[in-house]
Amino acid sequence: MRRIRSLNSISKRCYAARSASLTEPLVRKTSATTTFTPQNIQISKLPNGLVIASQENYSPMSSVGLFVKAGSRHETVDSPGVAHVLRLAANLTTKGASAFKICRGVEALGGSLSVTSTRETTVYTAECLRDDLHSLMEYFSLVTTAQEFRPWELDELTSRVKIDKAMAQQSPQIGVLEKLHEAAYKNALSHSLYCPDFMVGHVSPDQMHAFVQNNFTTGRMALVGVGVNHSVLRQLGEGLSSCTGLGAPVAQAVYRGGEARIHNRDDLVHLLVASEGAASGSAAANAFSVLQHVLGAGPHVKRGSNITSKLSQGIAKATSEPFDATALTASYSDSGLFGVYTISQAGAAGEVIKAAIAQISDVAEGNVADADVERAKNQVKVEYLMSLEDTAGLLQELGAQALMTGTYQAPEAVLQSLDTVTPEDVIKAAKSFLDGKKTMAASGLLVNTPFVDEL
Incomplete structure (x- = not known):
């Protein structure tokens, strides 16, 4: 006979007394919520020269970035490609932890560590839950300032370097941009983002250590954070075991102009013609940005085309062949490039390409309406403000300004500086392009592509 279950094991919900009828509406009691107002961006400088910048927005996620003036332009003549290998070596064994321990430790925290590099900077980024920031920063400090560069681990990176280069070479856009910089400058900015073929597998640990010692100094770094209290970030900055000082001197970029042609059997020709522009943060750089959008900086509608731009309309009158054209600008700390990029x-x-240059000549002659300049300024403003909407964009802008100037210019000030750009400034920028020494890079079947001195 089955045993009867004891009453003690029966849920109270089964025998609870029936309550009285509900005569009043049931109101759920909620605790008072606290509203956190995001703080203004704070910037300070440690005695060792490290710049600290942060914005406390009370997000449950914290993002921290270490910006270092250690891009490809800082490579020496005898060690090209070191910056590329350094970027790929970010997950190798350090002096305080093995590569396996770093990987497992970061995964256990649910965080992420990543590194990107440009011609001027190398950026290490860490993201995690706010409560785990101190734990993640232990690994972050090792990855950024305690590299070991064991010879056998560097040898194992060779295949990754080759894959990275092969993927870049498959993109004609990257190819012409790299060749454009190589032809445009004598030094510094002419260095490629990718390791040259003759250095693949031959970058030594001594070269890696020398590059880090010369560039990873507190005077060339900025530690920035979003979703981090400023005092906490200062403590994290004080824990970075970097060398103090300004590091090795940086060579001034020297623009020279020139030409580079990549011959292959591709029926689509990618062609980029540029002249020297303006340094980042200058008033002239704002004028070139507005000129870029006057001519056409790409479609502004998702999956849209660029047929309404001044470049596209002008080129369409010169040829019935399909094409794509856009204006391009690139600004660096001491120089810049402005030009047009066509695919045909x-x-x-x-x-x-001749029709595209003719449109810039048309602007230089004063044939630009005030309404077109205002439209272009609005487009520049919108692109800038939209780039600050997510944490990654804000972190990038905050780090770039803190690293280059040691200060932060609020978005309102940036918009005001764009408002000061006049049609005369845009015309002057167009004339500067026409009068300046040209640089051209082309890729594809170049049988009908003119040389730079024929433009």
Whole structure:
């Protein structure tokens, strides 16, 4: 006979007394919520020269970035490609933890560590839950300032370097941009973002250590954070075991102009013609940015085309062949580039690029309406403000300004500086392009592509 279950094991919900009828509406009691107002961006400088910048927005996620003036332009003549290998070596064994321990430790925290590099900077980024920031920063400090560069681990990176280069070479856009910088400058900014073929597998630990010692100094770093209290970030900055001082001197970029041609059997010709622009943060750089959008900086509608831009409309009158054209600007700490980038069939490459340059000449002659300048300024403003909407964009902008100037210019001030750009400034920028020494980079079947001195 089955045993009867004891009453003690029966849930109270089964025999609870029936309550009285509900005569009043049931109101859920909620505790008072606390509203956190994001703080203004704070910037300070440690006695060792490290710049600290942060914004406390009370997000449950904390993002921290270490910005270092250690891009490819800082490579020496005898160690090209070191910056590329350094970026790929970010997950190798350090003096305080093995590569396996770092990987497992970061995964256990649910965080992430990543590194990116440009011609001027190397950026290490860490993201995790706010409560785990101190634990993650222990690994972050090892990865950024305690590299070991064991010879056998560097040898194992060779395949990754080759894959990285191969993926870049498959993109004609990257190819012409790299060749444009190589032809445009004598030094510094002419260095490629990718390790040259003759250095693949031959970058030594001594070269890596020398590059880090010369560039990873507190005077060339900025530690920035979003979703981090400023005092906490200062403590984390004091824990970085970097060398003090300004590091090795940085060579001034020297613009020279020139030409580079990549011959292959691709029927689409990628062609980029540029002249020297303006340094980042200058008033002239704002004028070039507005000129870029006057001419056409790409489609502004998702999956849209660029047929309404001044470049596209002008080129369409010169040829019936399909094409794509956009203006390009790149600003660095001591120089810049401005030009036009076209993609067309091999037979129409000459017509397309000459028609594109003719549109810049048209602006230089004063044929630009005030309404077009205002529209272009609004587009620049919108692109800038939209880049600050997510944490990654804000962290990038905050770090770039803190590293280059040691200060932060609020968005309102940036918008005001754009408002000061006049049609005369835009015309002057267009004339500067026409009068300046040209640089050209082309890729594809170049049988009908003119040389730079023929433009």
